Amino acid sequence: MQEITIQQQIEIARLNETAMSSKSLRSRKVVDLAFKNINYSVVDTKGQSRQILKNLDGFCKGGEVTAILGASGAGKTSLLNILSARISNTKTARLTGKVFVNNIEYNSETFSNFAAYVMQNDVLFETLSPREAFEFVANLKYTDPELKIRRVEETIKTMKLERCQNAMIGGPNLKGISGGEKKRTSIGFELVTNPCCILLDEPTSGLDSFTAFQIIHELTLLAHDQDRTIVFTIHQPSSDIYLLFDRIMLLVQGKFIYQGPRSNLVDYFKGIGFSCPDHSNPLDYMISIMHQESQTNVDNFQTYFKEYDNYWASNVLKEIEQSSKSQIQFKKVETSTLYQINLIAKRALKSYFRDRLLIRQRFGMALFMGLLIGGTFYGIGSTQGTYVDYSSLAGLLFFLCMNMTFSSLFPVVLQFATERDVFLREENSKLYTTFSYFMGKSFVEVPFCLITPIIQELILYWMVGLNHMNGGIVVTHIFIAVLTCLNGNSIGLMAGCAFNDIKAATGFVPLALLPLFAFSGFYANPKQFYDWIGWIQYVSPIKYSFEAIARNEFQSRSYDFGDPNDVLGFNVGQWESVGILIAFFLVIRMFAFMFLHSLRQKQQ
Template identity: 35%
Template sequence: MSSGSLIVGQQQYDWTICDSDARCMNAGYCSTDNTTCVCLPGFKNDLSMGIRNCSLIDCVNGKSLTDKVYDDSNTRRNLFSTSSDDDKSPVCSCQPGWEGLDCRMCSNDYVCQQRLNNSAAFCDKSYIPQKEKVYSCEVTSERMIPLMGNYFTIDCNGMENKTAGGNCYFRSFDKSDTSLAETFYCTFHDCVLSIPEKGEVLYKCGYTTGCACSMISPKCYNQFVLYILEHMTGYANVQCNNETKSCSIQHENFPGVIQSTCDHAAECVDVYVPAPQPPKQNDLPKIVAGAVGSVIFVAIMIVLIFSIIYSKLQTRKVKHEYEDMMKTGNNEFGAKLEIRNLTYIIRTTAKKINSLQEVSGVNEEDIAKEEKEEERERALHLKSKNRITLLHGLSHTFKPGTVTAIMGPSGAGKTSLLDIIAGRSKSGDVFGELLVNNKPIDYNQYKRVAGYVSQSDDHLMGTLTVFESIMFSAELRLPDTVPYTEKKRRVESVMEELGISHIRDRKIGDAMTRGISGGEKRRVSIACELVIAPQILFLDEPTSGLDSYHAVSTIKTICDLATKHNRTIVFSIHQPRSNIFQQFDNLLLMKDGKIFYSGSAEGSLDYLSKLGHDCPSQYNPADFLLDVMSEMSENETQGTSINQNNQSLSYQQPIFKQSGYGSENQESQNLLVKTEDNIYTKKVQEYATSFYTQLYILSKRSFRNFYRNFYLMPAHYLSAIIMGLLLGAIYFQQSNNIQACQNRMGSIFFMCALLNFAAMSSLELFITERTIYVRERANGYYLSISYFFSKTFFDLIPLRVIPPIIMGSIAYVSIFQY
């Protein structure tokens, strides 16, 4: 047996010569004895060009509608010149009981009984095969029609053999005007039948052979079609659905999935064989997953309902507390703050300490004068268990309606004292008594009646306006029951009182954006505390970083607040100007953790004068006080200090009622009192608002910060759009072969890499606002979990979910959709 080729037009056709010189082409093959060239089922010989060219449709159970044949010339003629009026067979005129393109599909049981000579035979029209199933389909994929034509048939046999796969014969047909011509033919080998679901059939075929183009088809002159047929050797998947009456073919080397609707599927069966059923699924994992999911859902709903009920109860409780506060909170007596025997100790792991200059303010020159080790350790305040005492049994009273300034050299303990009496967290141990109107006070309650303004203004968010920053404090620190109009009225009143109404709509500003001035920021910080009308206000160096004019103006405003509203105001200050010093009501001078002087600001100079230190005329009193204290030795200060408590130190009683410092779960019965009567009759809640209110307010602020941040949102959204367009341009319109699959995998890799780099911006999500969070938490704004959820939600959704969706949508339309 030999082979050769034949060129027709521009196409070369391979052919095989059997031993009897019978030449075969296309769907023809030599018989087992190599003597006869026969055609595959559904084809018959076209004797043109002296070759057995199996390109004609064989009307098995019918007759052809045309009588035209090919002659021996090389000119290709139109095979079909007429069409059938019968929609079931546009090519062949079928005998009764048969249908399809080549009349091979039964339509009733009678023709099957005659064909198989078996009275029990029947025509199976289901899509699930018994032995050999034939499908006749019309192509619905518009992009596939120019390549293969309008119709195709699939003849799958050998499906009853469960140990080895069968074959599926694929034939495509092209309808041009009134004629239908066979286009090409392929054989899918090693096809294994599976039933994924009821009514579905899936043939998974291992490889493809014998793809040939018909000599009578115009598509055989298309070089692209010939190239595809030459390389169609890979796997093929044929999936049909009995419910939708459709089939789809996916081939490894064909550029696209062939979609179709199938009007016929039939085979003659002599003995009934039960159709294969879909494999029974193990429902146990689904039951377990459903049970676990139900439990989780019920647990979440219980937690949600419980949290809502708890929030409602908390809101009602805070409402009663607020009503009691409004009745007697702004009383004429104010709040007298008193500290007794206040001691602050820190611990160190060092066995011996060589320097405390920066820790407790001990002068190294004085230490050098000590000759004995015992005296040196006493000078360094080294106690048992390596403890260092920074504040030594301080006692003092801060009266309402007055301003008390705490002054002293660096390291004297001013900030430590202010933080402790303001309720700020300290790393050491704090002992002594803190009384409000001669009664101990609960820590949670103390946070509700005392305000604290830090030295720096970095706790203000730069993207918010002045009004929004103050309103944020009012919404979180005033109870939910206070109407929004009342909160807004308070904000407007405080801004008017502090003289910042003219900048209400200006942004605070940050390092990247110019905002309000330093003095205005300091007033905004004060306004955030005054909006809740605190009876006690603490300020840490309110003039730090301000010019002389704004420093004087800020101190004057603070003094006016104390006088008008009978508030107790305490602040630390380092080295004020003389005109600022003159505004102080009371002065507390500190040195080496001890009180050097406490009394009126005017009386401080008279006190030093009695000690032999006269202040020169036209000399800043504050500078003179600091110079004298720095020059005096420790022995001198111990002998001259006034108002120093001489009681022995007690290290057993913490400053807040019934709990250590900073505990959040405290119980108290003796609360803040008004002279002899209690203002509150029950324990005060730590936070004025519920969890859901906090979550809403924090989410609103996070959203404003998000869309006003010029560098954050455009960086993510523009990069997603640009990279989506760039990848779409590089991998545009990929096909469905192996190379295209590899290209798509490459595009997915690049998208994942870009998304990973974009996600690095989340590293600074909490770092950039750490200072804001610490200050607001210390001032009792919100719970930690409320802040976490709000930041996570407004970072996860806008920056981690939406940009990938944008990029993926652009890439899908350009790369993955075919």
């Protein structure tokens, strides 16, 4: 008999282990979801309270597919959001009731340890491929390198993404994979963590009927073959899709009118006097008798509710009573903050280099502005002595401060706006902490704020003929330019984190900056500011940038009218201004972090 080498033995052992673990991942613990006495109301813009969900009890069996259906506005998404612990009490929303997994109450902190939520919109990092997206999650959720690889491979296989695993996901401005593949990637993104339960909000919306069927079929396999609990809301499914459901919940005006096996649905409604016509899709018929536009339907609602209370309500309570009591482990894999920051920064960097437009925009802008400013102010630094020389130079220096603030501010507002939902989704899934995301993003932004002003200033410095008495003056000028960029970048990040809407952020920022520019000492002399309003100069980072850069430039230059620093009414000092700029950078970043943190809390 041929001898097996040690290497082969190791390989066989590894394959056996892989097969065993893969099996163990499949034959997982079944979890039952339940909810009791769910009441949810919201206050509208006129201060009127409106009850969306009314005293709901429900049960979603482990290893089964539960579909939540109802007319538009019936409360399906609200219910799913409550099940995924994404809704909490706020000033305008009131939620009472409890949600359970295997009879244990859960909340937003514990939800992600056994379940995952797939949003209606595919919120994915556009510049990554499906494989890279899965690797990102696996790296954050697993510590064992082999397990990481196995989970990624399994997910790609399960979600049938082999063909497009290395293609860019893409988005509105970036060509990428198809809608169906995106939906599979969204589900796969959650599947990597091997959740016992997956909740999905309208997983078929925007997909053609064949792709929709495929997606629901794959979800059915996840439930039946891998014992996962699958719950989703869905709009008007085809009759093929209808046959894939195990359990159905029908909602009308925030109350259940049916909750039980799919197979009983038609007979139940026939029994209470609502017969589905032969050869028609039962769910089309259900939707037709549930919508509120027809007065006949509205008149029948009371019958549906009464019959539900008579027939299903106690049944559901019994099912809740009998739901699995087996212990579930709220397992939490926590990677270190440094590790999270490293992964987030690497991903952001990869994104920058793949989204060429962004890179071109930032570096191209620096190059262009360097040449433009250099050309416009060509040679003005070489002449000195008169008021005209001074005024052109002061104008240039102030223009530089403005330009560096704006050019580093807007890219980050726009970029954060596109990434905000990804952050909220990933933070919600407890992939990383807000702090790690913030630091990861900051680490990638800082090099841009170093490189772009250096490119710009090196081009224009010699063209304009700025002060090069010694190397120290040149280095200090560039250092102040970098600090100005960092402050602009921080203001952009703060605005991106503070506003929910990109239009509001981009509209507000110039408005807020205008007084800061007006009081920065170039347009009006600080000596002439009225006391009651003059304080604005002290909260303007541009004032300190201008004073620092101008004092640096004017040293060893002499003018016939006296000291330009006095004429400009500078009142802080060069290095003091630099110190304040550093302090501004830290404080604005801190505010940005606080806004990001509160954005995340608002989302909950």
